[in-house]
Amino acid sequence: MSDFTSEFWNFYVIGIVVLSLLACLILLWSQGSVTYTAGKTTGHAWDEDLEEYNNPMPKWWSLLFYLTVVFSVVYLFFFPGLGKYQGYLNWSSAKYSLGADGTVANQAGSKYQSEVDTVNRKLEPTLNRYLALDIPTLAKDPKAMEMGQRLFQSYCIQCHGSDAKGSKGFPNLTNDDWQWGGEPEQIEATIAGGRTAAMTPHTDMSDETVKDIANYVLSLSGESSDSERIARGEAAFRNSDCLTCHDPGIMTGQPTGVPSGNILMGAPNLTDKVWLYSRNPEVVADTIKNGRNNQMPGWEGFLGKGKVHLLAAYVYSQSHK
Ligand code: HEC
Ligand code: HEC
Structure with a gap:
């Protein structure tokens, strides 16, 4: 709270806090001291015959409200909240706490x-x-x-x-x-x-080829049956660089030719039914065309x-x- 540029802001904050609390109390007290007549309405009517009764607030509700005001007062005694006042516990979340003269006393560690x-x-x-x-x-x-x-x-x-x-x-x-x-x-x-x-983008591929490959990839888990696209897609898949990352055997010099995932690259298994992104053909095509760079x-x-x-x-x- 030493950041205030002038005393004005200190009193401004204290004023707003105290006035709000007082306003709550006055509202509660005024509601509690109204005399109610059973069955009397406020005179408002909606939808022709829906009338509003003028009944007192439930007791438990008023009590809860009084308790929140009491809580605020206790809180403001122990913790900062009233302008520059540091609170009885001298608690601070900042990287320093203030000494009695208002200057930085402890820069090493905060209370937090x-x-x-x-x-x-x-x-x-x-x-x-x-x-x-x-x-x-x-x-x-x-x-x-x-x-x-x-x-x-x-x-x-x-x-x-x-x-x-x-x-x-x-x-x-x-x-x-x-x-x-x-x-x-x-x-x-x-x-x-x-x-x-790091799944590299393939922006130089034509949209048709990307669609073909997406259909081939989807067919590996039974999600596509467009045989023409699948056949073209498989050829394009094998011609492209897909297996350099998705083949589990590539690093050990024993490629399997099956894209069943490669944990050294974080490349997911393309032959199972688990999808990191989605099995939606457009999302698969988007992954192939634009790549992915997810980070943990x-x-x-x-x-x-x-x-x-x-x-x-x-x-x-x-x-x-
Ligand atoms: C440089 C390595 C690399 C290459 C080359 C590569 N991938 Fe990937 N691929 C990855 C990685 C890593 C991920 C995971 C991305 C992520 O987690 O954000 C991935 C994710 C995917 C996914 C998403 C799977 C899912 O479960 O949602 C598909 C589909 C895919 N790749 C297909 C291909 C195809 C088809 C090719 C060839 C055109 C290819 N990849 C080339 C590394 C690669
Ligand atoms: C900001 C988001 C984020 C938070 C927070 C996060 N993760 Fe992750 N986590 C990811 C993403 C994204 C991936 C996938 C990375 C990739 O695609 O290669 C991941 C992957 C993982 C994986 C690897 C899964 C696999 O299939 O190999 C594990 C394990 C994991 N997270 C555990 C945790 C744990 C434990 C925490 C909490 C300490 C955590 N994560 C917090 C985003 C997050």
Whole structure:
């Protein structure tokens, strides 16, 4: 709150807060002190005969409202909210706290950071114990999985969904189809360091060829039966660079000729019924023509090894039920 350029803003904020609270109280009090006559209406009528009774607010409702005002007063005593007043607890979310004279007293750590550090220090022994266990074992520990689930709910659901089943562009983590590998170490490496997919665009291909290839790819999972397009598409597919990424054997020098996915490139299996984007022919064609660059962020720097290990076990448990 030291950012105020003049005392005016300090009193301005205090004034608005106090006046709002007073206004709430006056409103409540005035409503409570009106005398009501049973059966009397306000005189308003809608739809010809729908009349509004002039009854008092329910008691529980007024009481709740009074309680929120009491809560505000207590809150404003302990925490910042009234202009420059720091609050009795001297709490601050900023990177510094102010001394009595209003200058920066502690630039090293904020209250928030020190609270985070305290919790992390408390967690350390537990996390170290978990870190010593391998992922399949950890995945069977109910206590650990409870914690893993909470971490997942905090950091992962915005992309993968609260059920970990993903959505368009965000993979389902509960099945046995893995873009980057489903072995415990592979899952852990994905979460720790993140992954960047690079499906190259094929903008020089004609729209017709792209459509042919899309039909061939769809036919691999029984989604197209346009035999002419499929035949032309397969030839174009084999002529193009698709198998350099989608063939699982390419890196080991033993190409299979089947695009059943390549975890070293993060290239999905094109022969199964699981779609990262969609089986809609137009979306498949769009992927082929314009490429895709999906990114999974890395978490080790932010969460540390222990929590990443726990998350890997949680993801593993979701796909090994
Ligand atoms: C900002 C969105 C986002 C967040 C947040 C996110 N992910 Fe992901 N995640 C992705 C995307 C996108 C992919 C697919 C990357 C690709 O296409 O190569 C992915 C892929 C993965 C994979 C690999 C799946 C496979 O088939 O190989 C795992 C495992 C994973 N995420 C776990 C997590 C966990 C655990 C968290 C929480 C710590 C998390 N993700 C948070 C976007 C996200
Ligand atoms: C440079 C490597 C590379 C090449 C070459 C490549 N792909 Fe891909 N492909 C990928 C990667 C990686 C992904 C995943 C993209 C993502 O996660 O965003 C992908 C995704 C796809 C998808 C989406 C699958 C789904 O589940 O939604 C299709 C379809 C596809 N590729 C077809 C092709 C075809 C057809 C060709 C040849 C014309 C081709 N790819 C060439 C790497 C490649």
